[in-house]
Amino acid sequence: EAGVTQSPTHLIKTRGQQATLRCSPISxxxxxxxxxxxxxxxxxxxxxxDEGEERNRGNFPPRFSGRQFPNYSSELNxxxxxxxxxxxxxxASSLAEGLVQExxxxxxxxxxxxx
Amino acid sequence: xxxxxxxxxxxxxxxxxxVLLRCNYSSSVPPYLFWYVQYPNQGLQLLLKYTxxxxxxxxxxxxxxxxxxxxxxxHLTKPSAHMSDAAEYFCAVSDLDDxxxxxxxxTTVTVRA
Numbered sequence: 001e002a003g004v005t006q007s008p009t010h011l012i013k014t015r016g017q018q019a020t021l022r023c024s025p026i027s028x029x030x031x032x033x034x035x036x037x038x039x040x041x042x043x044x045x046x047x048x049x050d051e052g053e054e055r056n057r058g059n060f061p062p063r064f065s066g067r068q069f070p071n072y073s074s075e076l077n078x079x080x081x082x083x084x085x086x087x088x089x090x091x092a093s094s095l096a097e098g099l100v101q102e103x104x105x106x107x108x109x110x111x112x113x114x115x
Numbered sequence: 116x117x118x119x120x121x122x123x124x125x126x127x128x129x130x131x132x133x134v135l136l137r138c139n140y141s142s143s144v145p146p147y148l149f150w151y152v153q154y155p156n157q158g159l160q161l162l163l164k165y166t167x168x169x170x171x172x173x174x175x176x177x178x179x180x181x182x183x184x185x186x187x188x189x190h191l192t193k194p195s196a197h198m199s200d201a202a203e204y205f206c207a208v209s210d211l212d213d214x215x216x217x218x219x220x221x222t223t224v225t226v227r228a
Binding site: 031043090105 | 164
């Protein structure tokens with residue numbers, strides 16, 4: 001069974017540009033989570049989507065946004081990029097909402113570098 | 116909101132020695148607890164999770180963790196370190212009514228031959 005996949009693996013942008021990161025969950029998983037792993041800041045929760053709806057977001061500005069498609073894949077968009085947005089962005093998926101103890105399975109991440 | 120504290124940002128052990136990684140959580144209500152491992156340039160892999168079924172949780176690759184409510188701890192151990200255990204380890208917690216994971220700062224393990 002295929003795991004969580006993310007694309008691209010690396011992304012280089014300049015300040016002020018927009019970045020789009022993509023995630024495909026494990027087949028059968030309807031929840032998708034996004035996390036940011038920035039140097040010195042650790043792993044921080046960004047966004048959670050389930051059944052096409054945004055369920056929760058972390059303490060990030062509105063220029064971080066995303067969506068979930070009918071096939072449960074997800075996109076993370078970062079507008080007006082800043083240097084401090086350089087980080088590894090990890091996507092995770094899990095089974096349906098309501099089963100809190102369900103494990104989140106992580107993808108390999110997209111490394112975003114903002115110059 | 117839940118939080119976890121990992122004591123020690125770096126642990127160095129000899130091959131064959133005990134690996135002990137410490138994690139303490141903040142809540143008085145036992146949450147869900149997880150240990151993940153991250154190898155260089157990779158995503159996170161689940162080692163084990165605590166969901167109140169048993170206080171001693173066995174995971175993959177010979178790791179186990181014991182949930183101690185009185186100490187609000189969930190320390191990770193492995194009796195005998197292997198070179199392949201060199202990685203970064205993260206303790207994480209989620210609330211009973213929340214689905215996001217809150218991670219500790221991570222502990223980097225190096226294994227000496």
